[in-house]
Amino acid sequence: MAQPARQCPIMSNPRPRSSLLSGLPPHGRGLRIGLLGGSFNPAHAAHRQISRIALKRLGLDAVWWLVTPGNPLKDNRSLPSLAVRMAEAAALADDPRIIVTGVEARWGLRFTIDVLRQLKQRCPGTHFVWLMGSDNLAGFARWRNWPAIAATVPIAVVDRPGTTLTALSGQAAARLARARLPEGEARALPNRKPPAWVFLHGRRSALSSTALREAKARAEAQQ
Numbered sequence: 001m002a003q004p005a006r007q008c009p010i011m012s013n014p015r016p017r018s019s020l021l022s023g024l025p026p027h028g029r030g031l032r033i034g035l036l037g038g039s040f041n042p043a044h045a046a047h048r049q050i051s052r053i054a055l056k057r058l059g060l061d062a063v064w065w066l067v068t069p070g071n072p073l074k075d076n077r078s079l080p081s082l083a084v085r086m087a088e089a090a091a092l093a094d095d096p097r098i099i100v101t102g103v104e105a106r107w108g109l110r111f112t113i114d115v116l117r118q119l120k121q122r123c124p125g126t127h128f129v130w131l132m133g134s135d136n137l138a139g140f141a142r143w144r145n146w147p148a149i150a151a152t153v154p155i156a157v158v159d160r161p162g163t164t165l166t167a168l169s170g171q172a173a174a175r176l177a178r179a180r181l182p183e184g185e186a187r188a189l190p191n192r193k194p195p196a197w198v199f200l201h202g203r204r205s206a207l208s209s210t211a212l213r214e215a216k217a218r219a220e221a222q223q
Contacts, residue, residue, distance in 0.1 A: 025064055025099045029125030032190040034063040034156070036131040037104075037112060039070065041079055043089035046133070050158045051098050053202045054131050058156055059187045062097045063131065065089055066115065069105040113145045116152045127190040128153045133160040134199070140172035150176055154189045155197040168199065 027033065034054045036047065043065070051063040067086045070079055079085075082105055090100040109115050112130075119128060130153050132140070137157045140146050149155075150172075157167065167173060173180075179195040181188070186198045 024103055024122065025062070025101055027123045027126045030127070031061045032059060032127045032129070034058065034060045034129045034131045035066055035116075035119075035153070036063055037066040037068060037115070039079060040065065040067050040085050040089045042085065043092045045092075046160070047089075048093060048095070048098065050131060050133055051093075052095070053158050053200060054129070054156055055097055057186045057200055057202070058129060058189055060097075060129070060190065062099060065093065065098060065100045066104060067100060067102050068110070069102075070110065111144045113148050113152065116149060120152065129190050130155045131158065132156075133158055133163070134167035135160050135163040137167040137172060138163050138170050141170065146172060147175070150179070150195040150197070152194060154192050154194050156186070156189060157197060157199045159199065159201045 034051065036051055036054075038047070040047065047065065051065075054060055055063060067082060067089060069082050082102055086100050086102055093100060103118075104110065104115055107115070107118055109118065116128070116130070119126075130149065132155065134157055143149065176195055176197060179197055181192070181196060181198045183198060183200060186200060189196060189198050
């Protein structure tokens with residue numbers, strides 16, 4: 001049976017991405033929105049690729065890039081300012097369905113579970129999906145209160161080079177094995193009650209923020 005069309009303020013009433021950088025992007029009941037979190041230091045083509053795969057395969061209306069003020073698991077002393085990273089991310093996104101936001105800093109939050117709870121409270125009826133690369137799934141069990149994250153929103157994992165086996169054999173994947181959907185049912189994920197997750201295969205990019213930072217540091221050292 002065909003589903004009724006969703007009213008999508010993000011598409012029907014577009015606003016410049018720059019006006020959304022520090023606030024909560026448009027949302028509404030019934031919308032399907034992917035959430036890609038990270039420090040985006042720097043944002044790169046793999047972030048955009050993950051987002052576009054999720055938009056297509058999950059039938060999302062939009063993807064929000066949640067730029068964190070600082071990853072709690074990393075050394076943030078040399079981290080560029082939030083404003084710089086968000087501006088670079090907005091320039092790279094190059095897709096009206098990908099919206100950059102800094103709500104974590106605005107709300108004074110650092111951990112994913114706290115951000116998700118705020119979003120669920122502030123956006124009732126919106127269907128959120130947490131997006132991550134398979135490299136993040138491999139280390140998901142290190143995240144604060146990760147079982148609660150999986151119980152709060154569905155999760156879509158996009159395959160990345162060199163991490164497929166480690167991600168699927170890790171602690172988090174093992175504990176969530178019963179909640180995994182077949183890849184062919186990916187489009188149903190946003191409406192599934194969590195815990196629910198899917199592993200998506202597709203075109204892969206070897207780019208990473210760490211590799212790009214290291215390459216930049218080597219180039220500067222040679223000057």
